[in-house]
Amino acid sequence: MPLTYTPLTYTIDAELGVARRGRIDLPHASGEAAVQTPVFMPVGTVGSVKAVPQEIVETLGARVILGNTYHLYLRPGHELVRRMGGLHKFISWPRAMLTDSGGFQVFSLNELRKVTDDGVHFRSHLDGSSHLFTPERSIEIQIALGADILMVFDECTEYPADYARTRKSLDITLAWAERSKAYFEAHKHEVPWAADFAGRTQSLFGIVQGGMYPDLRRESAERLVAMDFPGYAIGGLSVSEPRHLTREVIEATLPHLPKDKPRYVMGVGYPEEIVEYAMMGVDMMDCVLPTRAARHGLLFTSEGRLNIKNRRFAEDQGPADPECTCMVCRRYTRAYLRHLAASQEPLSMVLNTIHNLAYYLDLMQSVRQAIAIGTLPSLLARVRAVARASAGPIATHS
Ligand SMILES: [Zn+2]
Secondary structure, X not given: OOOOOEOOEEEEEEEEOOEEEEEEEEOOEOHHHOEEEOEEEOEOXXXXXXXOOHHHHHHOOOOEEEEOHHHHHHOOOHHHHHHXXXXXXHHOOOOEEEEOOOHHHHHHHOOOOEEOOOOEEEEOOOOOXXXXXXXXXXXXXXXXXXXXXXXXXXXXXXXXXXXXXXXHHHHHHHHHHHHHHHHHHHHHHHOOOOOOOOOEOOEEEEEEOOXXXXXXXXXXXXXXXXXXXXXXXXXXXXXXXXXXXXXXXXXXXXXXXXXXXXEEEOOOOOHHHHHHHHHOOOOEEXXXXXXXXXXXXXXXXXXXXXXXXXXXXXOOOOOOOOOOOOHHHHHOOHHHHHHHHHOOOHHHHHHHHHHHHHHHHHHHHHHHHHHHHOOHHHHHHHHHHHHHHOOOOOOOOO
């Protein structure tokens, strides 16, 4: 008799309007250690949240991090990771992980990519070698990596893209979602940790595409929901569209996704955005912004964004953020952080990243609490006021 596999379970604990506080139970995050939502997921591109050891990411409270399929496939290779027991064991991260499908990286890193109905031909950004990602190949790689949540292979439509082009891209993406699911169902028992979690398996999420067109987003959502995934992502955002458009697309898409499944917006955002999206009913988000900004000396604080390299911090004896209790703010001064950044010391990236992650993860903790006690609108107002008082936007793609 074939084994019955259990994907994730999602439980809603509190609601405030359309916002929800809940728990996602996964093989590597279950029971008391389940992922609390709304959640922000730090990005661990090549099997490392850049500049921070796994034990510190754990201490900061992250229960789920991302890995990037494209990068791990090219280096060290998914078969090596499989032989090492999967990504959890290879990088020594006992908690939950999510891998993207590789579609977005192929889209953003490869000028020479060629999309056919079968898949995407692309060249490695490392050595120029030729590769082909198909839906089946992407899922095969993601099963070898063994994240708790994996994503269907999709085409991320560029911005701007006209209606006809977006329509065609959407049809490809929906066909690929079906192929991704069929391959996953046939091969999910091959995940490297199958024997450690009897009866549990990875969970495959669908990805809503459709560019900036509400009717295509709706169609994409409805056709994916008919395929029945345990969770749904909204993809194809943060592709250089204006930020008000990002919000409009999320707003237009969410009502077409089932209430009893997790909803994940990929690649967002600034603090005031992730709070707003949580208020709109988003459960999961990820972004390189806090970690990438940190490596450029840009800190998110309760007083707004600050560039720690600024001369005005040269003799500032205060912590990076007076309201933050992270290990960096408890111990080091702005003067020292400024000195490390000015001297380009590696420790500068480490400490800045730890603080920014603490800020994002603590903010989501506040969001969850605010949903439970009904104060989310005032939290959003506070975070927005701080953002308005800060300097302009931070370049996220430098
Ligand atoms: Zn801090």
